[in-house]
Amino acid sequence: MTHERKTETVGTKRYLSPRELDRFNECVLPYVDAAHNLARYLLRDAHDAEDAVQDAFLRAIRHFDGFRGSDGRAWLLSIVRNTCFTRLQGRRSIGENVEFDEEVHTVEEAAPGPEVELARKATAQSVHEGLERLAVEFREVLVLRELEGLSYKEIAQVSGVPIGTVMSRLARGRKQLLLILVPGPKENG
């Protein structure tokens, strides 16, 4: 198996050259924290998140010749994101309990009704808990925006969706989070 991969990869090039290694260390490696944070929120499991980040880095190394520019953050995060979503799909297909992810996913197109229902089903004591309860598509954009500070354009690049979708997912994600969150200690009302 390893033998097979080796011949295949040598035949079509694809090992990092020394110069590429330096560029990789400069432009991509510093974002291992961002990669891990995203994976951790998407997968909600510490062990899975580490595995996914490692997989994503192997893919990033293999496909480094496709990287242009000097800021590797969005590029790396899109690989991490895709790795995580593949894992989530794997979980779904083996019938693991994924809470109400799919239901909320359909909320995108639906009337306001289900959101009220959502609020009834789930209240969260902390923002962290609230965030973890959101559908993965909303969690994703909120983490990229609030914890990573990415622009809409960068989030669109990471998630592979149009900027308009980023905008509406953030709006909906925030609305849902406000609904399920019990008022924080700092609020005075």
Add this chain to the structure above:
Amino acid sequence: MLCEDVLEDLSAFLDDELDPVRSREIQHHLDGCVACAEAFGQMKDLAGRLRSEAPYHRAPDSLRARVSQAAWKDASRSRVAGQLVAARGWLGAAAAIVAVVGGAWFFTSLQRQERLGSMEREVVSSHIRSLMASHLTDIASTDQHTVKPWFNGKLDFSPPVPELSTSGYPLIGGRLDYLRGRPVAALVYQHRKHWINVFIWPDEEAADSETPPRTQKGYHVILETHGGMAYWIVSDLNSEELSAFARLLVTGR
């Protein structure tokens, strides 16, 4: 303007991602509409809470080391594998000998690199540890005449402690550290918000030299040997400024 439309755009308004005309319209509406202004306040609070309360899951050190190793291993494979495959395909036996010799040469250079690499990793880990444990200095002083004598009796050599604050690199202090099973001097300098750790120990056999900055776990590392001393310099400062600092440190220029 309808409140409904405004509420729709509040999130993008908060992120400053609306076009200027629309943005002004929303601001104008918020100035006059208590209900929408309240909704906006809630959204703003939420953003603040997310930033301050939601944990940021940094990568564990072991993971950081694994991915950095993976890149290094991949790159080292390209040269060995590339040479061997090319040689075999070309000229049969004669080239095979070349490949073996080349391989052997490569192997020793790889070993040398590996040795430097493992030293580099140790130095970077030590740098990270000093920042994490908030144990940056044993003796905190910006005065070289306080820091230098402090090492007396703690080390079997007397490390140079240059004063570089006029060049923008104030001395923060000194610390005793252990690398490769021996006590070494660690000097801490600061440049803007960046910490620079300088690890010093005697290396009398090495000629004066400077290795160009290398990156390890996102930190830059420079090895200088000068006047029978080895200086390992590590920081998250950008590589140009760190090189300038390295030159200043050992040559004073």
